[in-house]
Amino acid sequence: MNTSAESSKVRLESFKVMCSSCNLRELCLPVGLSHEGLDRLDSLVAARRTVARGESLFRAGEVFSSLYAVRTGFFKTCVSSEDGRDQVTGFQMTGELLGLDGIGTDSHTCNAVALEDSKVCVIPFSQLEALAHEFSELQHQLHKIMSREIVREHGVMLLLGSMRAEERLAAFLLNLTQRLQTRGFSASSLILRMTREEIGSYLGLKLETVSRTFSKFQEDGILEVKQRQIRILDQDKLQKLVNDTNC
Amino acid sequence: MNTSAESSKVRLESFKVMCSSCNLRELCLPVGLSHEGLDRLDSLVAARRTVARGESLFRAGEVFSSLYAVRTGFFKTCVSSEDGRDQVTGFQMTGELLGLDGIGTDSHTCNAVALEDSKVCVIPFSQLEALAHEFSELQHQLHKIMSREIVREHGVMLLLGSMRAEERLAAFLLNLTQRLQTRGFSASSLILRMTREEIGSYLGLKLETVSRTFSKFQEDGILEVKQRQIRILDQDKLQKLVNDTNC
DNA sequence: CGCGAGCTTGATGCCGATCAATGCATGTGG
DNA sequence: CCACATGCATTGATCGGCATCAAGCTCGCG
Numbered sequence: 001m002n003t004s005a006e007s008s009k010v011r012l013e014s015f016k017v018m019c020s021s022c023n024l025r026e027l028c029l030p031v032g033l034s035h036e037g038l039d040r041l042d043s044l045v046a047a048r049r050t051v052a053r054g055e056s057l058f059r060a061g062e063v064f065s066s067l068y069a070v071r072t073g074f075f076k077t078c079v080s081s082e083d084g085r086d087q088v089t090g091f092q093m094t095g096e097l098l099g100l101d102g103i104g105t106d107s108h109t110c111n112a113v114a115l116e117d118s119k120v121c122v123i124p125f126s127q128l129e130a131l132a133h134e135f136s137e138l139q140h141q142l143h144k145i146m147s148r149e150i151v152r153e154h155g156v157m158l159l160l161g162s163m164r165a166e167e168r169l170a171a172f173l174l175n176l177t178q179r180l181q182t183r184g185f186s187a188s189s190l191i192l193r194m195t196r197e198e199i200g201s202y203l204g205l206k207l208e209t210v211s212r213t214f215s216k217f218q219e220d221g222i223l224e225v226k227q228r229q230i231r232i233l234d235q236d237k238l239q240k241l242v243n244d245t246n247c
Numbered sequence: 248m249n250t251s252a253e254s255s256k257v258r259l260e261s262f263k264v265m266c267s268s269c270n271l272r273e274l275c276l277p278v279g280l281s282h283e284g285l286d287r288l289d290s291l292v293a294a295r296r297t298v299a300r301g302e303s304l305f306r307a308g309e310v311f312s313s314l315y316a317v318r319t320g321f322f323k324t325c326v327s328s329e330d331g332r333d334q335v336t337g338f339q340m341t342g343e344l345l346g347l348d349g350i351g352t353d354s355h356t357c358n359a360v361a362l363e364d365s366k367v368c369v370i371p372f373s374q375l376e377a378l379a380h381e382f383s384e385l386q387h388q389l390h391k392i393m394s395r396e397i398v399r400e401h402g403v404m405l406l407l408g409s410m411r412a413e414e415r416l417a418a419f420l421l422n423l424t425q426r427l428q429t430r431g432f433s434a435s436s437l438i439l440r441m442t443r444e445e446i447g448s449y450l451g452l453k454l455e456t457v458s459r460t461f462s463k464f465q466e467d468g469i470l471e472v473k474q475r476q477i478r479i480l481d482q483d484k485l486q487k488l489v490n491d492t493n494c
Numbered sequence: 495c496g497c498g499a500g501c502t503t504g505a506t507g508c509c510g511a512t513c514a515a516t517g518c519a520t521g522t523g524g
Numbered sequence: 525c526c527a528c529a530t531g532c533a534t535t536g537a538t539c540g541g542c543a544t545c546a547a548g549c550t551c552g553c554g
């Protein structure tokens with residue numbers, strides 16, 4: 001167990017990886033950027049940071065100064081209400097940006113927690129804006145990323161507002177595998193990095209309901225579930241659960 | 248009832264209002280912009296558009312080319328799943344931007360419908376990006392607006408994921424009045440522009456539940472409800488409903 | 495005036511929450 | 525190496541909040 005004192009130590013390093021040679025550059029901020037732009041982005045993203053499993057990358061209330069691109073590992077973001085309830089608002093994997101929530105008020109509004117040992121690229125935001133000023137492709141890519149985040153959240157609102165438990169879990173699994181597939185992983189087999197409770201929080205369900213729904217999917221021959229190891233046996237049925245009017 | 252043929256007629260006009268003299272400029276895109284920048288923005292926002300109650304400003308699937316700033320009136324945005332369920336994702340009032348969802352894929356992903364006769368300023372996005380390129384305050388303001396939209400949606404996710412009906416409606420009313428107050432309206436009295444069903448869709452509830460909850464608030468002396476006329480009698484109780492751990 | 499869209503209110507039922515016990519994997523210290 | 529603690533997952537029993545179904549009601553409008 002990490003004490004909170006320990007977890008507040010920030011480890012900065014330069015496990016030197018250039019954007020220009022990063023295998024995530026087609027997913028991440030550099031999309032569409034010229035060679036020169038890439039070099040400039042490289043010099044801007046000087047620092048990398050290691051975040052151990054369970055530690056926070058940033059917390060609600062902290063001053064916002066940088067965006068973070070996930071280099072390796074897996075994160076969750078969550079917001080909490082005054083009375084202590086909290087809601088997982090997203091899971092982020094390699095190539096995805098963290099910290100967009102902080103731009104509006106210059107302070108973070110959610111917590112970003114590593115679900116496994118992770119590394120992120122630190123992108124000082126004011127410098128990024130300055131660079132985007134010079135390279136319109138970078139500016140446009142940033143806008144696209146923010147817009148897609150808004151659209152993703154619309155999808156989550158639809159899910160939370162009108163889907164039933166099975167549909168929610170099916171949509172969640174399909175989303176996860178689709179993103180994993182983009183990154184070159186199997187479309188049918190995955191290891192969950194998060195607990196049932198975290199899945200439940202994201203989907204607006206209790207952990208017991210998540211567990212029961214996994215079991216049901218297993219009985220129905222849709223999934224094979226061994227703790228956090230998931231194998232999708234019937235992708236079509238899963239897809240139909242999301243699409244069909246119901247039942 | 249408007250036929251869809253009729254509603255597809257786009258009425259462009261120039262009910263000439265300059266950003267520089269617009270009473271919404273402290274809420275809208277021009278925040279922080281220099282005098283020169285304002286003039287440039289003015290020349291960019293050449294067109295205004297009138298949208299009658301019930302008509303769409305844009306629909307999911309349409310090509311994205313512009314953002315829209317609400318000049319007068321009131322809108323809802325909604326997404327729909329393949330099977331026809333739809334989810335209201337937001338209500339927009341004067342000074343707020345519509346269309347941010349379209350940036351990511353160059354096509355709109357939701358429908359924007361006027362809930363009363365409305366006028367919007369049309370902001371061609373590629374030109375806006377070009378101008379933002381010159382005026383960093385404009386760029387920054389756009390980033391802030393998008394970031395705040397992301398944060399707003401986090402709040403909705405918290406609401407949909409973990410609040411009960413009364414809390415949801417209380418949070419909704421407080422949010423509405425707070426935004427109305429920013430625009431110089433009363434903090435305690437408002438007219439709803441949307442139906443119970445639209446409120447329900449936004450809050451993940453059925454219209455009957457919304458109606459019952461309004462009635463309960465009235466019994467409890469928190470509200471006076473006359474159809475769509477709402478008067479808040481006890482702001483504190485409403486606030487406590489949102490904050491308290493529950494019950 | 496009478497129609498219809500939107501709203502209210504009641505009766506009933508179901509999905510998922512809650513409470514509770516057990517199982518299972520991992521890790522730790524005797 | 526085993527005994528035990530701990531965190532997470534599964535499963536069962538029961539409960540409750542909201543959905544659903546079903547009447548009426550209200551008010552604006554042709």
